[in-house]
Amino acid sequence: MRAAAVRYGTAGSLVLTALVAAPAGSASGAPPSPETHGVAVAAQRAEAAGIHWGTCAKAEGLPPSVRCGAVSVPLDYARPDGKRIELTVSRTKATKKTAGKAVARQGALVYNPGGPGASGTYFPMVGVMPEWKRIAAAYDLVGYAPRGVGRSAPLSCQNPKHFSKAPSQSPTHPDDSYKQERIAQAKAYARGCAQRNPGLRHYTTLNNARDLDVLRAALGERKLTFMGASYGTYYGAVYATLFPSHVRRMVFDSAVDPDPEQIWYRNNLDQSLAFERRWTDFRTWVAKHDKAYHLGKTPDDVLRSYEKVRAELAHEPAGGKVGPGQLQSSFLQAGYYDDYWPSRASALSAYLKGDPKPLIEQASPEPRAAAENENGNAVYTAVECNDAAWPTDFGTWDRDNSELARLAPFETWDNAWMNLPCAYWKAPRQRPVDVGTADGALPPTLILAAERDAATPYRGAQELNRRLSGSVLVTERAAGTHGIGGGPNKCVNGHLDAYLLEGRLPVRRAACAPRKEPRPSSEVRAAALPRER
Numbered sequence: 001m002r003a004a005a006v007r008y009g010t011a012g013s014l015v016l017t018a019l020v021a022a023p024a025g026s027a028s029g030a031p032p033s034p035e036t037h038g039v040a041v042a043a044q045r046a047e048a049a050g051i052h053w054g055t056c057a058k059a060e061g062l063p064p065s066v067r068c069g070a071v072s073v074p075l076d077y078a079r080p081d082g083k084r085i086e087l088t089v090s091r092t093k094a095t096k097k098t099a100g101k102a103v104a105r106q107g108a109l110v111y112n113p114g115g116p117g118a119s120g121t122y123f124p125m126v127g128v129m130p131e132w133k134r135i136a137a138a139y140d141l142v143g144y145a146p147r148g149v150g151r152s153a154p155l156s157c158q159n160p161k162h163f164s165k166a167p168s169q170s171p172t173h174p175d176d177s178y179k180q181e182r183i184a185q186a187k188a189y190a191r192g193c194a195q196r197n198p199g200l201r202h203y204t205t206l207n208n209a210r211d212l213d214v215l216r217a218a219l220g221e222r223k224l225t226f227m228g229a230s231y232g233t234y235y236g237a238v239y240a241t242l243f244p245s246h247v248r249r250m251v252f253d254s255a256v257d258p259d260p261e262q263i264w265y266r267n268n269l270d271q272s273l274a275f276e277r278r279w280t281d282f283r284t285w286v287a288k289h290d291k292a293y294h295l296g297k298t299p300d301d302v303l304r305s306y307e308k309v310r311a312e313l314a315h316e317p318a319g320g321k322v323g324p325g326q327l328q329s330s331f332l333q334a335g336y337y338d339d340y341w342p343s344r345a346s347a348l349s350a351y352l353k354g355d356p357k358p359l360i361e362q363a364s365p366e367p368r369a370a371a372e373n374e375n376g377n378a379v380y381t382a383v384e385c386n387d388a389a390w391p392t393d394f395g396t397w398d399r400d401n402s403e404l405a406r407l408a409p410f411e412t413w414d415n416a417w418m419n420l421p422c423a424y425w426k427a428p429r430q431r432p433v434d435v436g437t438a439d440g441a442l443p444p445t446l447i448l449a450a451e452r453d454a455a456t457p458y459r460g461a462q463e464l465n466r467r468l469s470g471s472v473l474v475t476e477r478a479a480g481t482h483g484i485g486g487g488p489n490k491c492v493n494g495h496l497d498a499y500l501l502e503g504r505l506p507v508r509r510a511a512c513a514p515r516k517e518p519r520p521s522s523e524v525r526a527a528a529l530p531r532e533r
Contacts, residue, residue: 033078037080038076039080041080042214043214046071046072047217050218052069052070053069054068055067055068056068057151060090060121060151062090062124065092066092066124068089068090070086071144071211071214072086073210085152086153087145087147087152088144088152089144090123090124090144091140091142092127092140094140095136103134103137104138105138105140106225106501107225107248108142108221109139110142110144110216110227111123111143112143112144112146112226112227112236113232113483114228114229114230115149115380116208116379116380116382118376119145120145121144123142131493132486134497135496135497135500148375148378149376149379155378156378157192157197157377157378157381158196160370160374160375163373166323166325167313167321167323168326169314169323170325170413172412173405182420183394185417186420187421187424190385190425193378193381193382193421194426200386201386201428203382204430205234205238205383208383209235209236212224213242213246223246224239224247224250226247226249226251227250227251227500228250228251229254229485230256230456230482233253233254233447237256237258237464238433240435240468241434242433250443250446251499252445252447253483254453254456255447257456257459257464258435260431262460263432264384264387264422265388265422267460268415268416269404272415273404273457274452277454277480278335278480279334282334282344283300283302283306285341289345293520306348309351310328313327318360321363322364326365327359329363330347331344332414335410335454336454336455337481337482341518342518346358347363381421381422386428386429389429390419390422390429397416435468436468437468437469437470438469444472444503445468445471446471446472446495446505447465448461448484449461449474449484450475450476450484451475453482461473461475472510473510474506474509475510476489476491476515477512479514489514495512
């Protein structure tokens with residue numbers, strides 16, 4: 001599941017010499033790997049070329065205030081003079097003023113929203129939001145589409161028309177027949193990925209981190225200021241491990257557990273358990289507002305209302321499009337973002353009163369998004385399957401997920417099906433990077449985490465805090481929204497601003513009170529999706 005919805009010039013020859021003489025992440029005097037040399041070559045080339053900013057392609061859907069360009073990176077860093085691919089990059093320049101006062105520019109802030117498989121090209125647009133204006137005054141806001149995403153050498157594993165078939169089933173305790181059906185689908189999907197993408201093995205977290213260093217050079221930044229959310233925290237952490245001397249400031253928002261033993265199979269099991277807690281949080285909130293929704297006065301009563309709707313949709317899909325699978329996907333978003341709670345509760349309530357329209361509107365697949373969704377899933381699958389070893393015997397998956405589903409039925413099997421192609425993956429597997437830095441090797445960094453986050457459980461933030469020397473963890477207590485920086489919590493934003501604008505952090509760690517709960521209403525503010533699962 002996606003874990004889904006942020007320099008100073010030097011001579012290129014000196015960059016190359018320094019990287020080759022003492023490659024980041026290797027012992028002093030050890031010869032550089034071909035990939036390390038390849039990053040140095042690509043970074044030197046990118047620094048010399050820079051980025052030519054112009055009007056964004058219509059496909060990006062960005063306003064004229066945002067400018068776009070491209071950065072060339074090697075498909076295979078062991079062969080930097082071989083095939084190259086282009087990454088789409090977007091930017092707004094620092095406004096250099098806030099509240100009528102002049103502000104000094106501090107460089108570029110590069111952002112990634114997660115995934116794997118999400119594009120950050122929209123990021124420069126956040127500069128007009130009140131929560132981001134001070135940061136936008138001091139920094140160029142830079143987003144980009146990582147390799148495989150959008151127009152950046154896109155991956156595709158099947159015809160988008162066939163990717164989101166609807167209506168579909170979503171049994172919480174599948175029988176053997178259903179399991180065999182999903183095994184066949186996973187094998188076919190893995191074959192499709194291999195057949196349709198000749199360079200598939202090069203779509204990895206390691207290469208995402210290497211690409212980030214080439215982007216840094218192309219931007220003319222001697223050191224990188226980076227903000228990653230969800231999966232973006234993981235390859236940000238890998239970057240910090242490989243290139244600690246290239247880091248200026250880093251923000252890790254909703255951190256993936258970087259322990260190599262967790263990447264990625266066990267992280268997904270932990271995630272399914274965490275989503276059960278968030279599912280309970282949502283039902284508790286709905287029960288608290290029973291006068292508005294009439295779905296039950298206790299969380300168990302609300303669950304019975306939900307299961308009643310699920311059973312009816314299995315028999316007769318709403319609008320011919322919304323079955324149990326679409327219901328599940330729609331309500332999973334409530335596990336990511338509190339903002340969705342009012343609209344999902346309203347839709348469920350309306351359906352039980354005889355009006356299926358709100359549920360159809362919220363849960364039906366959007367045909368116009370089919371290609372984007374299939375592309376995102378293809379990149380997600382490629383990166384996670386390439387990054388690490390996965391169990392290749394379905395018996396292991398069956399045992400682990402059957403046991404977990406007894407405790408956490410809400411998302412367990414759907415999460416397993418999403419990742420099952422990795423059991424049948426033919427591309428070479430990598431060993432996950434052992435994320436971590438020695439004392440003093442990395443500048444102080446900021447980790448943000450919500451205590452009840454399901455997509456990236458809180459333990460991951462604690463593990464990253466332990467592994468990155470000089471990092472400080474800021475916790476939003478008793479909250480579970482995924483991605484908290486630049487949101488409605490003023491305390492969290494105060495720490496984010498202090499760090500990015502002044503380099504100032506709490507002495508050890510800090511805690512913020514939770515954001516306000518959503519008010520019961522049929523309206524919901526659309527959240528920006530990091531698309532991490």
